[in-house]
Amino acid sequence: MEDEQELAKLRGRIAQLESENADLKKTTRTGDAVLRRRRRWLSALSAVLIIVTIVVAPIAVLGTWARAQLVDTDRFTATFAPLAQEESVQGFLSDQVMGAVEENVDIDGLIEGVFDGLGELDLPSEATAALPLLQGPAAEGVRSIMRTGVDRVLASPQFAQLWETVLRQSHSQAIAVLQEDPDAILELDDDGTLSIRLETVIAEVKGVLVEQGFGFASNIPEIERSIPIVQADELAGVRAGYQAAVTTGYLLPWVLLVTLIAGVALAKRRMRALAWTGAGLAISFLTLAAGVGIGRWYFMNSMSPSIMPSRTAGVMFDQVTMSISSVVTALVLLSVVIMIGAWFAGGSKAARGIRNALDSGFGAARRSLDRHGLHTGATGRFVERWHRPLMAAIVLVAIVILLMIRPITAMSVFVTVAVVLVLLVVLELVRRPEPAGKPGASGPDGPVEGEGEAPSDAYELQVEAQKSAP
DSSP states (O other): OHHHHHHHHHHHHHHHHHHHHHHHHHHHHHHHHHHHHHHHHHHHHHHHHHHHHHHHHHHHHHHHHHHHHHHOHHHHHHHHGGGGGOHHHHHHHHHHHHHHHHHHSOHHHHHHHHHHHHHTSOOOHHHHHHHHHHHHHHHHHHHHHHHHHHHHHHHSHHHHHHHHHHHHHTHHHHHHHHTTOTTOSEEEOTTSEEEEEOHHHHHHHHHHHHHTTOGGGGGOOOOOOEEEEEEOGGGGGHHHHHHHHHHHTTHHHHHHHHHHHHHHHHSSSHHHHHHHHHHHHHHHHHHHHHHHHHHHHHHHHHHTTTTSOHHHHHHHHHHHHHHHHHHHHHHHHHHHHHHHHHHHHSOOHHHHHHHHHHHHHHHHHHHHHHHTTOOOHHHHHHHHHTHHHHHHHHHHHHHHHHHHSSSOOHHHHHHHHHHHHHHHHHHHHHOOOOOTTOTTOEETTEEOOOSTTOOSSHHHHHHHHHHHOO
Protein backbone atom coordinates (compact mmCIF):
# COMPACT_ATOMS: atom_id res chain seq x y z
CA MET A 1 0.00 0.00 0.00
CA GLU A 2 2.80 2.39 0.87
CA ASP A 3 4.54 1.48 -2.37
CA GLU A 4 1.47 2.45 -4.35
CA GLN A 5 1.28 5.78 -2.52
CA GLU A 6 4.93 6.49 -3.22
CA LEU A 7 4.42 5.55 -6.87
CA ALA A 8 1.43 7.91 -7.10
CA LYS A 9 3.49 10.71 -5.59
CA LEU A 10 6.27 10.07 -8.08
CA ARG A 11 3.82 10.09 -10.95
CA GLY A 12 2.33 13.34 -9.69
CA ARG A 13 5.77 14.87 -9.38
CA ILE A 14 6.70 13.72 -12.87
CA ALA A 15 3.48 15.21 -14.25
CA GLN A 16 4.21 18.48 -12.44
CA LEU A 17 7.75 18.58 -13.82
CA GLU A 18 6.53 17.82 -17.32
CA SER A 19 3.97 20.60 -17.01
CA GLU A 20 6.63 23.01 -15.76
CA ASN A 21 8.96 21.91 -18.55
CA ALA A 22 6.19 22.48 -21.15
CA ASP A 23 5.53 25.92 -19.69
CA LEU A 24 9.27 26.68 -19.76
CA LYS A 25 9.55 25.56 -23.39
CA LYS A 26 6.53 27.66 -24.29
CA THR A 27 8.00 30.67 -22.52
CA THR A 28 11.35 30.06 -24.21
CA ARG A 29 9.73 29.78 -27.62
CA THR A 30 7.79 32.97 -26.97
CA GLY A 31 10.96 34.74 -25.84
CA ASP A 32 12.87 33.44 -28.87
CA ALA A 33 10.08 34.64 -31.14
CA VAL A 34 10.19 38.09 -29.52
CA LEU A 35 13.98 38.20 -29.90
CA ARG A 36 13.75 37.14 -33.53
CA ARG A 37 11.18 39.81 -34.25
CA ARG A 38 13.29 42.41 -32.48
CA ARG A 39 16.35 41.25 -34.39
CA ARG A 40 14.48 41.56 -37.70
CA TRP A 41 13.34 45.08 -36.85
CA LEU A 42 16.85 46.09 -35.80
CA SER A 43 18.31 44.60 -38.97
CA ALA A 44 15.73 46.43 -41.08
CA LEU A 45 16.48 49.71 -39.28
CA SER A 46 20.21 49.10 -39.76
CA ALA A 47 19.72 48.58 -43.50
CA VAL A 48 17.61 51.75 -43.79
CA LEU A 49 20.20 53.88 -41.97
CA ILE A 50 23.05 52.52 -44.08
CA ILE A 51 21.13 53.03 -47.35
CA VAL A 52 20.23 56.59 -46.33
CA THR A 53 23.89 57.27 -45.58
CA ILE A 54 24.99 55.95 -48.97
CA VAL A 55 22.30 57.81 -50.92
CA VAL A 56 22.63 61.15 -49.11
CA ALA A 57 26.46 61.16 -49.00
CA PRO A 58 26.87 62.81 -52.46
CA ILE A 59 24.36 65.49 -51.45
CA ALA A 60 26.41 66.17 -48.34
CA VAL A 61 29.54 66.49 -50.47
CA LEU A 62 27.85 68.94 -52.85
CA GLY A 63 26.42 70.94 -49.95
CA THR A 64 29.75 71.15 -48.20
CA TRP A 65 31.49 72.13 -51.46
CA ALA A 66 28.91 74.83 -52.20
CA ARG A 67 29.16 76.20 -48.69
CA ALA A 68 32.97 76.24 -48.79
CA GLN A 69 33.19 77.78 -52.27
CA LEU A 70 30.56 80.46 -51.85
CA VAL A 71 30.71 81.30 -48.16
CA ASP A 72 34.46 81.18 -47.56
CA THR A 73 35.90 84.33 -49.14
CA ASP A 74 39.48 83.05 -49.32
CA ARG A 75 38.46 79.78 -50.96
CA PHE A 76 36.08 81.54 -53.35
CA THR A 77 38.83 83.91 -54.43
CA ALA A 78 41.40 81.12 -54.70
CA THR A 79 39.04 79.28 -57.06
CA PHE A 80 38.17 82.10 -59.43
CA ALA A 81 41.24 84.37 -59.29
CA PRO A 82 43.48 82.11 -61.46
CA LEU A 83 40.99 82.45 -64.34
CA ALA A 84 42.36 85.94 -65.03
CA GLN A 85 45.70 84.39 -66.01
CA GLU A 86 44.23 81.89 -68.49
CA GLU A 87 44.84 82.93 -72.10
CA SER A 88 41.50 81.56 -73.27
CA VAL A 89 39.67 83.56 -70.62
CA GLN A 90 41.69 86.70 -71.45
CA GLY A 91 40.82 86.29 -75.13
CA PHE A 92 37.15 85.86 -74.31
CA LEU A 93 37.14 88.96 -72.10
CA SER A 94 38.98 90.93 -74.80
CA ASP A 95 36.33 90.02 -77.37
CA GLN A 96 33.58 90.97 -74.96
CA VAL A 97 35.17 94.32 -74.07
CA MET A 98 35.79 95.22 -77.72
CA GLY A 99 32.26 94.18 -78.61
CA ALA A 100 30.85 96.36 -75.86
CA VAL A 101 32.98 99.34 -76.95
CA GLU A 102 32.00 99.07 -80.60
CA GLU A 103 28.34 98.75 -79.71
CA ASN A 104 28.52 102.01 -77.81
CA VAL A 105 31.14 103.97 -79.80
CA ASP A 106 30.70 104.65 -83.53
CA ILE A 107 34.34 104.31 -84.53
CA ASP A 108 33.62 104.51 -88.26
CA GLY A 109 31.51 107.61 -87.71
CA LEU A 110 34.17 109.32 -85.64
CA ILE A 111 36.88 108.57 -88.20
CA GLU A 112 34.61 109.76 -90.96
CA GLY A 113 34.12 113.04 -89.08
CA VAL A 114 37.87 113.45 -88.73
CA PHE A 115 38.44 112.91 -92.45
CA ASP A 116 35.57 115.22 -93.34
CA GLY A 117 37.30 117.90 -91.33
CA LEU A 118 40.56 117.21 -93.14
CA GLY A 119 38.75 117.45 -96.47
CA GLU A 120 37.62 120.97 -95.65
CA LEU A 121 41.23 122.08 -95.24
CA ASP A 122 43.10 123.66 -98.12
CA LEU A 123 44.97 120.52 -99.09
CA PRO A 124 46.48 119.63 -102.43
CA SER A 125 44.06 117.91 -104.76
CA GLU A 126 46.10 114.71 -104.65
CA ALA A 127 45.82 114.59 -100.84
CA THR A 128 42.12 115.37 -100.91
CA ALA A 129 41.57 112.53 -103.41
CA ALA A 130 43.53 110.09 -101.21
CA LEU A 131 41.58 110.82 -98.03
CA PRO A 132 38.66 108.42 -98.77
CA LEU A 133 41.16 105.65 -99.42
CA LEU A 134 42.74 106.16 -95.99
CA GLN A 135 39.49 106.33 -94.04
CA GLY A 136 38.92 102.55 -93.85
CA PRO A 137 42.51 101.64 -92.86
CA ALA A 138 42.43 104.42 -90.25
CA ALA A 139 39.32 102.94 -88.63
CA GLU A 140 40.86 99.48 -88.62
CA GLY A 141 44.06 100.94 -87.19
CA VAL A 142 42.09 102.50 -84.36
CA ARG A 143 40.44 99.15 -83.67
CA SER A 144 43.82 97.41 -83.78
CA ILE A 145 45.34 99.87 -81.34
CA MET A 146 42.39 99.50 -79.02
CA ARG A 147 42.56 95.69 -79.23
CA THR A 148 46.29 95.78 -78.46
CA GLY A 149 45.65 98.03 -75.50
CA VAL A 150 42.86 95.83 -74.21
CA ASP A 151 44.96 92.68 -74.60
CA ARG A 152 47.88 94.32 -72.83
CA VAL A 153 45.66 95.37 -69.93
CA LEU A 154 44.04 91.95 -69.56
CA ALA A 155 47.42 90.18 -69.64
CA SER A 156 49.03 92.52 -67.10
CA PRO A 157 49.64 91.69 -63.42
CA GLN A 158 47.63 94.80 -62.59
CA PHE A 159 44.51 93.29 -64.14
CA ALA A 160 45.08 89.99 -62.31
CA GLN A 161 45.28 91.95 -59.07
CA LEU A 162 42.20 93.94 -60.04
CA TRP A 163 40.34 90.71 -60.83
CA GLU A 164 41.22 89.27 -57.43
CA THR A 165 40.29 92.51 -55.66
CA VAL A 166 36.94 92.65 -57.42
CA LEU A 167 36.28 89.01 -56.50
CA ARG A 168 36.99 89.70 -52.86
CA GLN A 169 34.97 92.90 -52.77
CA SER A 170 32.05 91.35 -54.61
CA HIS A 171 32.03 88.12 -52.64
CA SER A 172 29.18 89.33 -50.51
CA GLN A 173 27.41 90.22 -53.74
CA ALA A 174 27.86 86.66 -54.97
CA ILE A 175 26.02 85.47 -51.91
CA ALA A 176 23.47 88.23 -52.27
CA VAL A 177 22.55 87.12 -55.79
CA LEU A 178 21.62 83.70 -54.49
CA GLN A 179 19.55 85.47 -51.86
CA GLU A 180 17.84 87.52 -54.60
CA ASP A 181 19.47 90.84 -53.68
CA PRO A 182 18.69 93.31 -56.53
CA ASP A 183 21.96 95.22 -55.93
CA ALA A 184 24.22 92.22 -56.49
CA ILE A 185 27.08 92.53 -58.98
CA LEU A 186 26.46 88.96 -60.08
CA GLU A 187 23.01 88.28 -61.46
CA LEU A 188 21.15 85.02 -61.94
CA ASP A 189 18.50 85.06 -64.63
CA ASP A 190 15.35 82.99 -64.56
CA ASP A 191 16.69 80.83 -67.41
CA GLY A 192 19.66 79.72 -65.27
CA THR A 193 22.30 82.11 -66.66
CA LEU A 194 24.78 83.46 -64.11
CA SER A 195 26.42 86.67 -65.36
CA ILE A 196 28.94 89.23 -64.16
CA ARG A 197 28.76 92.90 -65.12
CA LEU A 198 31.65 94.42 -67.08
CA GLU A 199 31.38 97.99 -65.81
CA THR A 200 34.48 97.74 -63.61
CA VAL A 201 36.61 96.07 -66.29
CA ILE A 202 35.61 98.56 -68.99
CA ALA A 203 36.27 101.53 -66.70
CA GLU A 204 39.73 100.18 -65.86
CA VAL A 205 40.56 99.62 -69.54
CA LYS A 206 39.41 103.15 -70.36
CA GLY A 207 41.58 104.66 -67.60
CA VAL A 208 44.70 102.74 -68.68
CA LEU A 209 44.25 103.70 -72.35
CA VAL A 210 43.87 107.37 -71.46
CA GLU A 211 46.98 107.25 -69.24
CA GLN A 212 48.94 105.74 -72.14
CA GLY A 213 48.11 108.79 -74.25
CA PHE A 214 45.32 107.27 -76.28
CA GLY A 215 42.88 110.14 -75.81
CA PHE A 216 40.37 108.52 -78.15
CA ALA A 217 39.45 106.18 -75.30
CA SER A 218 37.93 109.09 -73.39
CA ASN A 219 34.96 108.79 -75.75
CA ILE A 220 34.03 105.44 -74.18
CA PRO A 221 30.94 106.10 -72.07
CA GLU A 222 29.77 104.22 -69.01
CA ILE A 223 28.56 100.90 -70.35
CA GLU A 224 26.20 98.52 -68.66
CA ARG A 225 26.95 95.09 -70.00
CA SER A 226 26.91 91.62 -68.46
CA ILE A 227 28.65 88.51 -69.71
CA PRO A 228 27.44 85.01 -68.79
CA ILE A 229 29.90 82.81 -66.96
CA VAL A 230 27.64 79.84 -66.23
CA GLN A 231 24.47 78.71 -67.95
CA ALA A 232 22.38 75.71 -67.00
CA ASP A 233 18.67 75.24 -66.57
CA GLU A 234 19.27 73.70 -63.18
CA LEU A 235 20.80 76.95 -61.88
CA ALA A 236 17.32 78.43 -61.66
CA GLY A 237 16.73 76.07 -58.74
CA VAL A 238 20.20 76.42 -57.26
CA ARG A 239 19.16 79.40 -55.15
CA ALA A 240 17.00 77.30 -52.84
CA GLY A 241 19.56 74.52 -52.86
CA TYR A 242 22.30 76.98 -51.95
CA GLN A 243 20.38 78.28 -48.97
CA ALA A 244 19.88 74.73 -47.77
CA ALA A 245 23.56 73.98 -48.41
CA VAL A 246 24.67 76.95 -46.33
CA THR A 247 22.52 75.72 -43.46
CA THR A 248 23.36 72.04 -43.66
CA GLY A 249 26.71 72.03 -45.48
CA TYR A 250 28.64 71.78 -42.25
CA LEU A 251 26.22 69.69 -40.19
CA LEU A 252 25.08 67.13 -42.76
CA PRO A 253 28.39 65.18 -42.87
CA TRP A 254 28.25 64.79 -39.10
CA VAL A 255 24.62 63.70 -39.24
CA LEU A 256 25.55 61.07 -41.82
CA LEU A 257 28.40 59.91 -39.62
CA VAL A 258 25.89 59.34 -36.81
CA THR A 259 23.55 57.40 -39.13
CA LEU A 260 26.49 55.34 -40.36
CA ILE A 261 27.62 54.44 -36.84
CA ALA A 262 24.06 53.67 -35.77
CA GLY A 263 23.42 51.54 -38.86
CA VAL A 264 26.56 49.49 -38.34
CA ALA A 265 26.00 49.17 -34.58
CA LEU A 266 22.48 47.79 -35.11
CA ALA A 267 23.61 45.26 -37.71
CA LYS A 268 23.85 41.60 -36.73
CA ARG A 269 27.23 41.22 -38.44
CA ARG A 270 28.80 44.60 -37.97
CA MET A 271 32.05 44.18 -39.86
CA ARG A 272 30.22 42.79 -42.86
CA ALA A 273 27.76 45.71 -42.70
CA LEU A 274 30.65 48.18 -42.53
CA ALA A 275 32.38 46.53 -45.48
CA TRP A 276 29.23 46.75 -47.59
CA THR A 277 28.78 50.36 -46.48
CA GLY A 278 32.29 51.19 -47.68
CA ALA A 279 31.58 49.54 -51.02
CA GLY A 280 28.27 51.40 -51.33
CA LEU A 281 29.87 54.74 -50.52
CA ALA A 282 32.61 54.13 -53.09
CA ILE A 283 29.98 53.45 -55.76
CA SER A 284 27.98 56.49 -54.65
CA PHE A 285 30.99 58.81 -54.88
CA LEU A 286 32.02 57.33 -58.23
CA THR A 287 28.50 58.11 -59.45
CA LEU A 288 28.98 61.69 -58.27
CA ALA A 289 32.29 61.86 -60.16
CA ALA A 290 30.52 60.61 -63.28
CA GLY A 291 27.88 63.29 -62.71
CA VAL A 292 30.56 65.97 -62.63
CA GLY A 293 31.93 64.65 -65.93
CA ILE A 294 28.45 64.68 -67.48
CA GLY A 295 27.96 68.19 -66.11
CA ARG A 296 31.16 69.32 -67.86
CA TRP A 297 29.97 67.92 -71.17
CA TYR A 298 26.55 69.52 -70.75
CA PHE A 299 28.04 72.85 -69.67
CA MET A 300 30.39 73.04 -72.65
CA ASN A 301 27.63 72.13 -75.11
CA SER A 302 25.26 74.70 -73.64
CA MET A 303 27.85 77.49 -73.58
CA SER A 304 29.70 76.90 -76.84
CA PRO A 305 29.73 78.42 -79.34
CA SER A 306 26.79 80.79 -78.77
CA ILE A 307 28.10 82.25 -75.49
CA MET A 308 31.82 81.50 -75.31
CA PRO A 309 34.44 79.33 -77.04
CA SER A 310 34.55 75.67 -76.05
CA ARG A 311 38.09 75.95 -74.69
CA THR A 312 37.14 78.86 -72.44
CA ALA A 313 34.09 77.02 -71.13
CA GLY A 314 36.19 73.95 -70.36
CA VAL A 315 38.84 75.97 -68.52
CA MET A 316 36.21 77.74 -66.43
CA PHE A 317 34.34 74.55 -65.54
CA ASP A 318 37.55 72.70 -64.61
CA GLN A 319 38.72 75.57 -62.42
CA VAL A 320 35.42 75.83 -60.59
CA THR A 321 35.02 72.08 -60.03
CA MET A 322 38.69 71.32 -59.34
CA SER A 323 38.18 71.17 -55.56
CA ILE A 324 35.10 68.95 -55.66
CA SER A 325 36.86 66.55 -58.04
CA SER A 326 39.74 66.30 -55.58
CA VAL A 327 37.34 65.73 -52.68
CA VAL A 328 35.43 63.01 -54.53
CA THR A 329 38.67 61.21 -55.37
CA ALA A 330 39.70 61.32 -51.72
CA LEU A 331 36.31 60.04 -50.54
CA VAL A 332 36.38 57.14 -53.00
CA LEU A 333 39.82 56.19 -51.68
CA LEU A 334 38.60 56.48 -48.08
CA SER A 335 35.54 54.34 -48.82
CA VAL A 336 37.72 51.62 -50.34
CA VAL A 337 39.99 51.75 -47.27
CA ILE A 338 36.95 51.34 -44.99
CA MET A 339 35.71 48.43 -47.08
CA ILE A 340 39.07 46.63 -47.00
CA GLY A 341 39.61 47.34 -43.29
CA ALA A 342 36.14 46.07 -42.34
CA TRP A 343 36.60 42.95 -44.46
CA PHE A 344 39.98 42.31 -42.85
CA ALA A 345 38.45 42.63 -39.36
CA GLY A 346 35.49 40.41 -40.30
CA GLY A 347 34.89 36.72 -39.77
CA SER A 348 35.42 35.35 -43.26
CA LYS A 349 37.77 32.41 -43.66
CA ALA A 350 40.18 34.39 -45.84
CA ALA A 351 40.29 37.30 -43.38
CA ARG A 352 40.93 34.97 -40.44
CA GLY A 353 43.69 33.27 -42.38
CA ILE A 354 45.41 36.57 -43.12
CA ARG A 355 45.08 37.69 -39.50
CA ASN A 356 46.53 34.41 -38.24
CA ALA A 357 49.45 34.75 -40.64
CA LEU A 358 50.08 38.32 -39.45
CA ASP A 359 49.81 37.24 -35.80
CA SER A 360 52.42 34.56 -36.43
CA GLY A 361 54.67 37.08 -38.15
CA PHE A 362 54.35 39.63 -35.36
CA GLY A 363 54.90 36.90 -32.77
CA ALA A 364 58.14 35.90 -34.49
CA ALA A 365 59.18 39.57 -34.64
CA ARG A 366 58.51 40.02 -30.91
CA ARG A 367 60.51 36.91 -30.08
CA SER A 368 63.38 38.19 -32.20
CA LEU A 369 63.29 41.55 -30.43
CA ASP A 370 63.33 39.83 -27.04
CA ARG A 371 66.29 37.67 -28.05
CA HIS A 372 68.19 40.84 -28.88
CA GLY A 373 67.35 42.37 -25.50
CA LEU A 374 64.66 44.75 -26.77
CA HIS A 375 62.10 43.98 -24.07
CA THR A 376 59.18 46.38 -23.63
CA GLY A 377 58.49 45.34 -20.04
CA ALA A 378 55.60 47.01 -18.27
CA THR A 379 54.78 49.11 -21.36
CA GLY A 380 54.34 45.98 -23.43
CA ARG A 381 52.08 44.41 -20.81
CA PHE A 382 50.01 47.61 -20.61
CA VAL A 383 49.62 47.69 -24.38
CA GLU A 384 48.60 44.03 -24.36
CA ARG A 385 46.06 44.63 -21.62
CA TRP A 386 44.43 47.52 -23.53
CA HIS A 387 45.23 46.27 -27.01
CA ARG A 388 41.78 46.50 -28.60
CA PRO A 389 40.80 49.82 -27.01
CA LEU A 390 44.08 51.33 -28.19
CA MET A 391 43.48 50.07 -31.74
CA ALA A 392 39.95 51.47 -31.69
CA ALA A 393 41.23 54.81 -30.36
CA ILE A 394 43.80 55.10 -33.16
CA VAL A 395 41.19 54.42 -35.84
CA LEU A 396 38.66 56.78 -34.23
CA VAL A 397 41.17 59.64 -33.98
CA ALA A 398 42.11 59.11 -37.63
CA ILE A 399 38.44 59.31 -38.68
CA VAL A 400 37.93 62.53 -36.70
CA ILE A 401 41.06 64.05 -38.25
CA LEU A 402 39.85 63.20 -41.75
CA LEU A 403 36.44 64.70 -41.02
CA MET A 404 38.06 67.90 -39.76
CA ILE A 405 40.20 68.36 -42.88
CA ARG A 406 38.39 70.75 -45.24
CA PRO A 407 38.68 70.07 -48.07
CA ILE A 408 39.73 66.44 -47.78
CA THR A 409 42.26 65.31 -50.39
CA ALA A 410 43.55 61.98 -51.64
CA MET A 411 46.96 62.81 -50.18
CA SER A 412 45.48 63.51 -46.74
CA VAL A 413 43.68 60.14 -46.85
CA PHE A 414 46.83 58.36 -47.98
CA VAL A 415 48.98 59.99 -45.27
CA THR A 416 46.40 59.34 -42.55
CA VAL A 417 46.00 55.68 -43.51
CA ALA A 418 49.79 55.27 -43.68
CA VAL A 419 50.19 56.78 -40.18
CA VAL A 420 47.43 54.52 -38.82
CA LEU A 421 49.10 51.43 -40.29
CA VAL A 422 52.47 52.43 -38.84
CA LEU A 423 50.92 52.98 -35.40
CA LEU A 424 49.14 49.62 -35.54
CA VAL A 425 52.38 47.87 -36.50
CA VAL A 426 54.19 49.59 -33.62
CA LEU A 427 51.36 48.55 -31.30
CA GLU A 428 51.75 44.91 -32.36
CA LEU A 429 55.51 44.97 -31.88
CA VAL A 430 55.32 46.64 -28.46
CA ARG A 431 52.58 44.47 -26.91
CA ARG A 432 53.65 41.64 -24.62
CA PRO A 433 51.03 39.16 -23.32
CA GLU A 434 50.98 38.95 -19.52
CA PRO A 435 51.30 35.58 -17.79
CA ALA A 436 47.83 34.27 -16.97
CA GLY A 437 46.87 34.25 -13.28
CA LYS A 438 49.35 36.95 -12.29
CA PRO A 439 48.13 38.64 -9.10
CA GLY A 440 46.32 41.87 -9.94
CA ALA A 441 46.46 41.22 -13.67
CA SER A 442 43.28 42.36 -15.28
CA GLY A 443 42.10 43.65 -18.58
CA PRO A 444 39.34 45.91 -19.75
CA ASP A 445 36.91 43.01 -19.40
CA GLY A 446 37.89 41.95 -15.88
CA PRO A 447 40.56 39.83 -14.17
CA VAL A 448 42.63 37.45 -16.22
CA GLU A 449 41.84 33.87 -15.27
CA GLY A 450 44.59 31.25 -14.86
CA GLU A 451 46.64 29.31 -12.42
CA GLY A 452 49.84 30.48 -10.79
CA GLU A 453 52.39 32.13 -13.02
CA ALA A 454 51.89 29.88 -16.05
CA PRO A 455 52.48 31.65 -19.38
CA SER A 456 49.36 32.40 -21.35
CA ASP A 457 50.51 31.05 -24.71
CA ALA A 458 53.26 29.23 -26.55
CA TYR A 459 55.13 32.46 -27.12
CA GLU A 460 55.47 33.08 -23.36
CA LEU A 461 56.55 29.46 -22.86
CA GLN A 462 59.33 29.92 -25.37
CA VAL A 463 60.43 33.24 -23.78
CA GLU A 464 60.56 31.61 -20.33
CA ALA A 465 62.52 28.66 -21.74
CA GLN A 466 65.02 31.02 -23.37
CA LYS A 467 65.48 32.93 -20.14
CA SER A 468 66.15 29.75 -18.14
CA ALA A 469 68.43 28.21 -20.77
CA PRO A 470 72.14 28.07 -19.79
